[in-house]
Amino acid sequence: MNEAVYARRKKVNALAFALTAVCAAVASGTLLAILGYIAWKGASSISWAFLTNIPKPLGEHGGGIANSIVGSAKVVGLAGLMGIPVGILGGVYLAEYGRGKYAFAVRYAADVMNGVPSIVVGLFAYALIVHPMKKFSALSGSVALAFIMVPIVLRNTEEFLRLVPGTIREAALALGVPRWKVTMFVILPTAGRGILTGALLALARVAGETAPLIFTAFGNRFSDNGWLNPIATLPHTIYTYAISPYEDWHNQAWAAALILMAFVLAVNVTARLWLKPKSI
Amino acid sequence: MEDAPKERPIAISVRGLRAGYGAAAVLNGVNLEVRENTVTAIIGPSGCGKSTLIRCLNRMHEAIPGATCDGEILVGGRDALRLDPVVLRREVGMVFQRPNPFPTMSIAQNVAAGLTLNGVSDRALIAETVEKSLRRAALWDEVKDKLDAPGVGLSGGQQQRLCIARALAVEPRILLLDEPCSALDPIATARIEELLLQIKEQLTIVIVTHNMQQAARVAEYTVFMLMGEMVEYGLTRKMFTQPADKRTEDYITGRFG
Numbered sequence: 001m002n003e004a005v006y007a008r009r010k011k012v013n014a015l016a017f018a019l020t021a022v023c024a025a026v027a028s029g030t031l032l033a034i035l036g037y038i039a040w041k042g043a044s045s046i047s048w049a050f051l052t053n054i055p056k057p058l059g060e061h062g063g064g065i066a067n068s069i070v071g072s073a074k075v076v077g078l079a080g081l082m083g084i085p086v087g088i089l090g091g092v093y094l095a096e097y098g099r100g101k102y103a104f105a106v107r108y109a110a111d112v113m114n115g116v117p118s119i120v121v122g123l124f125a126y127a128l129i130v131h132p133m134k135k136f137s138a139l140s141g142s143v144a145l146a147f148i149m150v151p152i153v154l155r156n157t158e159e160f161l162r163l164v165p166g167t168i169r170e171a172a173l174a175l176g177v178p179r180w181k182v183t184m185f186v187i188l189p190t191a192g193r194g195i196l197t198g199a200l201l202a203l204a205r206v207a208g209e210t211a212p213l214i215f216t217a218f219g220n221r222f223s224d225n226g227w228l229n230p231i232a233t234l235p236h237t238i239y240t241y242a243i244s245p246y247e248d249w250h251n252q253a254w255a256a257a258l259i260l261m262a263f264v265l266a267v268n269v270t271a272r273l274w275l276k277p278k279s280i
Numbered sequence: 281m282e283d284a285p286k287e288r289p290i291a292i293s294v295r296g297l298r299a300g301y302g303a304a305a306v307l308n309g310v311n312l313e314v315r316e317n318t319v320t321a322i323i324g325p326s327g328c329g330k331s332t333l334i335r336c337l338n339r340m341h342e343a344i345p346g347a348t349c350d351g352e353i354l355v356g357g358r359d360a361l362r363l364d365p366v367v368l369r370r371e372v373g374m375v376f377q378r379p380n381p382f383p384t385m386s387i388a389q390n391v392a393a394g395l396t397l398n399g400v401s402d403r404a405l406i407a408e409t410v411e412k413s414l415r416r417a418a419l420w421d422e423v424k425d426k427l428d429a430p431g432v433g434l435s436g437g438q439q440q441r442l443c444i445a446r447a448l449a450v451e452p453r454i455l456l457l458d459e460p461c462s463a464l465d466p467i468a469t470a471r472i473e474e475l476l477l478q479i480k481e482q483l484t485i486v487i488v489t490h491n492m493q494q495a496a497r498v499a500e501y502t503v504f505m506l507m508g509e510m511v512e513y514g515l516t517r518k519m520f521t522q523p524a525d526k527r528t529e530d531y532i533t534g535r536f537g
Contacts, residue, residue, distance in 0.1 A: 099345065167380040171443070174340055175394035175450055176370030185397055189384045 035261065042258035045251040051259075055221045061248055065256050067223035068237040071138070072260075075217055075233050076207045078142035083149030083206075084199045090150070091157025091195070096183050098158075107158075110151035121147050122212030130216055138231040141217030145206040152205065156198030160191040197275040204267040208260060210235035234260045288315040290354075291454055291484040292337060297351035299329075299336050301344065306332045308508045309351070314454075314501070319476060319485040321499035321516065323492055325536065328505040330488045334456050337486065338372035339365040356453065370394075373452035377459045379439030381431035381446070388427040390442055394450035409449050416482075417445035418475045437468025444475065455479070457487040461494065473498050492532055496520055504528045
């Protein structure tokens with residue numbers, strides 16, 4: 001081989017390698033940059049009072065986001081109660097029984113749902129619940145978030161169930177155990193960790209959703225409002241405060257963003273650590 | 281090997297069994313009689329339909345999408361193809377090629393699975409069955425101090441005996457084994473063979489094997505299959521010394537397969 005050609009190839013190789021490394025750094029660096037910036041801007045406004053007080057009346061300085069934290073927990077919690085069971089059972093159907101056109105349609109619909117803009121899901125929940133009830137509510141926000149969770153949990157459940165070796169299924173069937181019991185008590189627990197991890201990640205994902213809550217949960221400056229009244233949530237409060245003209249609210253938005261980010265990150269890390277030791 | 285008396289009652293009778301996957305036929309009319317309290321080995325080259333045949337006997341074959349099966353199978357005089365497969369499988373247990381203990385269960389839970397999954401909650405009965413089944417599977421002494429350890433933590437041979445114990449715990453009258461030793465070393469294989477010779481006193485055993493020596497060691501009767509047909513069936517000793525069919529002779533002398 002010609003020396004010059006060889007030297008050129010080495011140079012191109014080094015260049016291409018550097019390019020991939022830089023792109024990888026951009027991908028992971030973004031997370032660090034976001035975390036760092038939010039921490040820098042938000043940490044100074046976080047205090048015990050900020051976490052435990054509700055907002056002060058408009059124009060007064062101070063106040064906190066306790067109602068948003070509780071509101072997010074309620075809205076996301078109820079969304080999980082509705083979305084996770086539906087997603088898991090749908091995933092069981094697809095993995096264990098799903099063949100033919102219907103299963104194909106369900107799978108396809110779930111994948112399309114994953115790509116539907118979340119504000120559209122919010123509009124749907126508005127039409128479904130807010131409009132007939134003539135009222136913004138925590139419930140409608142939960143329904144919107146549940147719609148977003150279902151396809152995520154469903155596809156994740158299906159994938160983890162498919163990882164359970166067919167030999168396990170056969171072993172249980174060969175003991176004279178009815179099919180539904182095999183699915184419920186042998187296959188589901190075997191894939192349990194993966195399925196629950198997926199459910200946790202879906203919770204973390206919707207905890208940060210803002211758009212579907214704008215015209216469902218709507219927001220509220222007071223605490224405990226029940227399920228059928230407008231309710232404050234962290235992402236929505238961040239949005240409202242961030243577009244406001246007040247310096248104090250801007251600072252509170254940064255602090256609330258830091259809280260939300262910390263929560264999402266904590267759930268993510270927990271879920272992944274939990275999955276690791278004994279994946280199937 | 282002792283003579284297997286002809287007058288033993290028939291445990292399984294197969295007539296004109298055809299089976300396949302979709303349009304592909306695997307078994308083209310198999311006839312077979314398995315006698316009680318004997319070990320019957322099914323041998324033959326890869327793809328001859330031995331596994332399909334044994335999987336028809338407890339209807340695990342039909343668990344595969346697109347699988348077809350018709351003909352007549354009588355188990356203890358009852359029509360197996362019309363019985364509820366769940367009921368049939370409690371009478372006709374199965375051990376598979378690779379050990380497949382339930383990964384989420386302990387040793388004891390694995391053995392008890394057939395009971396607990398079917399609603400038995402009597403702790404004393406479960407504990408008793410676990411011990412009895414593990415003893416029958418010659419595994420008790422090795423695991424009695426770690427019954428709560430995960431089943432998948434055992435060695436391959438132990439796992440396979442655990443699977444045998446699990447199958448025995450539901451008290452089947454027939455035990456099917458589909459190449460149970462193909463993933464095991466010779467010592468583990470010898471233990472399983474020894475065990476089969478012990479438990480055949482209590483039940484009927486049908487074993488698919490790739491290994492002709494294994495058939496010669498454990499089985500009174502041997503079935504030789506080729507391309508979906510039963511070529512020869514008879515006393516093992518006779519088949520290995522004076523095979524009736526030329527194809528059997530070719531196979532057991534290693535001319536093909």
